[in-house]
Amino acid sequence: MRREQKNNTLTFKVNEEIELLPFLMKAMNGISRNRVKALLVNRLVLVDNIITTHALARLAPGQTVQLDRSKQKMTFRSNDLGVVYEDLYLLVIDKRAGLLSMSNNTRQQTVQTVLNRYLEKGGSRCTSHIVHRLDRDTSGLMVYAKDVKTQRSLVEGWQQLVTDRRYVALVSGELQEKQGTIKSWLTEDKHFVTHSSPVNNGGKYAVTHYNVLRSANGYSLLELELETGRKNQIRVHLADLGHPIVGDFKYGSSDESLLRLGLHAYLLAFRHPVTGKYLRFETPVPDSFEKYLR
DSSP states (O other): OOEEEETTEEEEEOOSOEEHHHHHHHHTTSOOHHHHHHHHHTTOEEETTEEOOOTTOEEOTTOEEEEEOSOOOOOOOOSSEEEEEEBSSEEEEEEOTTOBSOOSOTTSOBHHHHHHHHHHHTTOSOOOEEOSOOOTTOEEEEEEESSHHHHHHHHHTHHHHEEEEEEEEEEESOOSSSEEEEEEEEEEOTTSOEEEESSOSSSEEEEEEEEEEEEETTEEEEEEEESSOOTTHHHHHHHHTTOOBTTOGGGTOOOOSSSSOSEEEEEEEEEOTTTOOEEEEEOOOOHHHHGGGO
16 A cells, blocks of 8 residues: 555555555555544545544445544534535535524624534534525525635535435425426515516526325425525525425515524535535435425
């Protein structure tokens, strides 16, 4: 195996099929099994730039194993979000409803401040950089870059890199049509309210596809796929449909029982801008949505 060292990172090339634990024991001049397990638990080992904690992970010739000795990675704990994926270049997180993606007020709790605190405590020189936004009251999957170059690659190539992005919404009423498409032009007024027009009024063209997953008790759970990513697009289009999202008082809901907006970004799939690896993530429908359909 070939060994390289850059800054505080050791890199090893794999030249035979082998499990990760014995590979590291051999690569690190016979260090103990317990020491290797500690490195894995502390999230210091990466395989092809992906943090790996499984001692029995199978390695194949040509893969790269990295040992990041610059920091002890922290176990992520937060009531505001969960980290579902992390590598050297980016983070994929699951945000709770009610949390801003970012803010100019550095004292305000946001996804960005939570992630920066996590990276700092782990001794990382990286900071988080926002790639795309979710409304404060929408929960679900988001991507943050760890450096400006990766952020730029993701932002500029977003339409080409993202292969699938879907939401679930809890809406008022039971829809007659089980699937359909909503198209309109959207404009925002000075009060930050988005208005929809069926004809071109100089606004931004928006297309939303919907599919009814379940209906019961005067509510429906919809799966939504966007052709365009306009501000408040889903919320306005479902109001156009006559079935506003539960808890969306801004766009026509009068139902106060959910105590949050009934919108969740549950699926995200994209091509990694650096490694080229295909990544796909899915989170469950929030329990608070499900109870309306039982």
